[in-house]
Each structure stands twice: as structure tokens, then as C-alpha cells.
Amino acid sequence: MSALTFTLKIRPNQRVDMSPLVCQHLHECEPTEIAAMPLRCGKQTVRVDELFSISGTDSADIIIKNSFDKLDFIGKDLAFGSITVEGDAGAYLGLSMTAGNIIVDGNTGLYAGAEMKKGYLEINGNTGDFLGGALPGNKMGMKGGLILVKGNAGDRVGDHLRRGMILIEGNTGDYCGSRMIAGTIAVMGTTGRHVGYAMRRGTLLLWNTPYISASFNDCGTHTLAFLPIMFKAFATLNSRFAEPATAFNRVQRYAGDIAEMGRGEILVKH
């Protein structure tokens, strides 16, 4: 069985809600049924085959070709299978996904991996604000799984992060790890202002020393035993995080945010 492939024929001016095109919705659907499925495009509803040419039958392996930054909600609530996006993706990529994996060749918009519960999300380009965050008004962001970004991320990475890991090979914007409840964010590049703002618990693992706010206390340099175990777990990733030379266990530890609960930590490679 070949992968179920959606190739974008035209780039609509309005944003498209791609949430119906996930593995569990397309499971056991006939090709004609998939072609006739409705998609919201701005204020209109269009058929899938008006926007995409469709080939292949394996609904557990979806490929979206010629994708661009107005295709929102790709992989929303994904429960199994894999989605590969060739090109950019819009906002809310992998929103609330519960399993499976999503791989994006290009860049993504806001709220990628927001409130995801489990699974694997890989973004090979850059991503927007609120990566793995919570939707406005909600109190919990990502609750499990792993997000890997090979480019840069925007502001508020892991806002309200509850559990799981966010790995970023590039840089992040401001307020990285803001309001974190728990979980782990690792950033190889630089971070913006207000790192760990109002974080309650959790770990920010940084390769470069950030501007540490006054509400974080320096706890000194330490060799931490859990870091080699964590790096060992990254060995299967297609990422710089998997390279043995990347691993370290000696860090400068800052505890905070003491303006909040104060049980979080910023660990900076020493």
C-alpha cells in the first residue's frame, strides 16, 4: 500500500482547516469519500479534491505535498499513524495530538504542538510562537510526547508546558518556558529575554548562558546524573541532540522562578 498523498493544486487566499485529514478520520474511507470530504477554507466549505489531487490508499501514512503556511490544524487530535508535510505548515500543527508522528519539512506557524498529549512532532524549519503551549485561556500546554525543532522557535516556547520534551536546535524568542508547570525544554541556540518567566517546575536546559532574571537564584555548578540518561534516550533521533559529542553532564543550576512556586530550574552547559 502506498502512502495516502494529498498534493495541493492551488494555493487558496484564505486559510484552510486541515483537521479532518488525520489518519483516524480517513481510516476505512473509500477514495471517493475522502475526495468529497468538506474542508473549511475561510468562510467557505470546499471539497478535498477541489484543493488537492489525491493518490495512494494507506491512511495510516499521510503525505501532504506542496503545503504552505495557510494550511492550519494539520494533524489535529492525531491518534495514530504518521503525517509528513512537504513544505510549510500553518498554525496549530499537531494540536492536541494523542499519538503518532508528524514531520514537517519546512516552517510552521503559531501554536505548533499546542496541548499535544503524546507522540512525536518534528519541524525541520522554523516555528512560530507558543510552541507546545496552551491555547488562550487554557491552563495546560503540552502534556506529553516530544517536539523537535531543527530551526528557530518564536516567543513563549512551552507556555504552560505540563509534561514532555521540547528540543530546539536553533534559537528561541522571548519568554522561553514561561509559566511552565513541568517538563523539559532544551535549547542549543540562544534564548531571548525573560527565560523561564513564572515557571513553577520543570527544566530548561540551555547551551548558552541567557540573561537570568532576578527571580532565579544561582545554585552553583553541578554534575547531574540524570543528564547522561536523558541524552542517551535521544540517540534514536535524527538530530544534533543524538550526537554523542552533544551530551554533557556539568551544568550551572539556577532555581526559580521564585516569583512563582520556584521549583523549576535553568541548567546552563558549563
Added chain:
Amino acid sequence: MIINGVSIDATFAEAFPMKATRAIITAQNEKWAFIAAQAMTGFATSVIACGCEAGIERCLSPAETPDGRPGVAVLIFAMGGKGLAKQLETRAGQCVLTSPTSALFAGIESDIKIPLGKNLRYFGDGFQIAKVIDQTSLNPNLAKSSSTTKRYWRIPVMDGEFLTEATTGQVEAIGGGNFLVLATSQPQALAACEAAIEAMRKVPNVIMPFPGGVVRSGSKVGSKYKALNASTNDAFCPTLKGMTHTDLSADIESVMEIVIDGLTKTDIDLAMRVGIEAVCALGEQHGIKRISAGNYGGKLGPFHFHLQEIMA
């Protein structure tokens, strides 16, 4: 059956079902991993009064441990799951948590989980930190199981941080495999047992829980004293040869026992075979006369280890 002049009795060792777990202790070097493991498995020779039977299974190279440091694998056996969990937790808390540079990990997978560091975390007084490493997210091809999703606790302690896995597995096991070495003198009996223990320590999944692996005070069920449920095995006591219904011939002056706990019957079979072979290799010329085994008539324990079948 006679091997190298040593008579193998047509009898069997009688063993019982137990619950077991394995923990891996690592430290800055093997010396300190071993010290922690020795402390954790101390006073654990017999369930009769120790609550569990425990021992060091083997030393682990850095490549074999979760954190890449030298380590030691320990096995703990108890009569029930509750007792095992209690012994594991108290021993981990008092002996491993306290030991410098140590870390503690699960050493066996099972659907039944018992706490390892799950409750020790409260020693952190609120400063403890959990880290969940979910391999199923890192590698979607993996099936979700206890071995792919692990929770660790980081407990701040005075020498740095005590890292421990939250739980370990509990498995069905067998305790009480044994054989007796009957010799013409005490030094010869001990030398033969030392040779057996050295060989048996290379067998995986077993421990010999008594001091140095050897018991000099094998017991029988019951006693003339109502308060005791076990007493000296007078049939094998050489000083009572003329006083009791003895099992010893006139030339036997000393008897020592090796008790084996193992994860499966096959493991104990192998350990007994390796041990008896080592004893028999010394042979009659070193004063070894007979190999026998302890049993209760076959009515109490469901596992029977027939010596002659094992050595066949």
C-alpha cells in the same frame, strides 16, 4: 551415582515459590557501588527472620548500566509481594540513598511494579524533581511498555543529587534450592563450598544468600521448643552421630549447605549443577564423600531438584 569418588544421593532439594526483584546500583566507582550493594543485601540470609533473602548477583560494567557508571546488580527475594516491596523500599532508603555517589535503577521488567524510589522522593522535602523519559515519543516504532516509559526521581542530597528510578518489576521466583556437602573434615568441607560458590557466582539470575554463600547450620522444620518453628538439622550434625537418627556415616565429620534462590527452575538447576561439579572436581582425594540435599519429604515445596537428574 558417583562422580570422582563423590557419591550423589538419590534425593532432592525442595524449594518454594517466592517473589523477586532486581535492582541496579551504580556509583562513582565499583568500590562504592559494591559497598552500597553489600549494605542493601546485608542481614538478608533467610526469610525466617530477615524478612527477605538478598544477594549480589554480579558486577556490571559501565556499558551495562543506565547511567554509564560502574554498577552492581542485586536480587531480593521474599515470600510475598507486600513483604518484598517493604524490604526493597527500606533497604533502598537506608542503604543506597545514604551511600555516597549512588544511583538506583530498576533491573527487571514486569507488568507488576513495586516502588523503588517512588516513595523515597519524599526525602527531598519538596525539592525533589521527576523526569519522565518516554522512549515511545522518541521512537514512534516502539510499543508502549514499562521499559519504554521510565520515571526518574532526582532527590537533592548533601553530596549532590540521588537519582533513582520510580519503580522496578516484581517477578515470580523460587527460593530454597540447595545441596549439602559432606566431607571428612571441616576445612575440606569449606574449601569445597568455596570452590562451588566461586563457580556458581558466574551463573546469572541466582543468589546464594547466606554468609559467603555457605550455611553451616542447616535447619529442619519444627523443634522440641514450641516457640520455634525451625531447629538444627540433627540428622546431619556430625557431633550427634551416636545420639540421633543420623544421616551420616562414620567418616563424615563436617557438613555444609549451599542455598540457592533463583528467578526460574532452570537457573537453579544450572547453578546446582555448576556448584556440584566444582565440588566433585575436588573429589574424594580432598575429603569430599557425599552430596545430599535438604527436603521436607516433598510435601511442602512444589519445586523438587533431584540431584541425580541435575547431574545426569
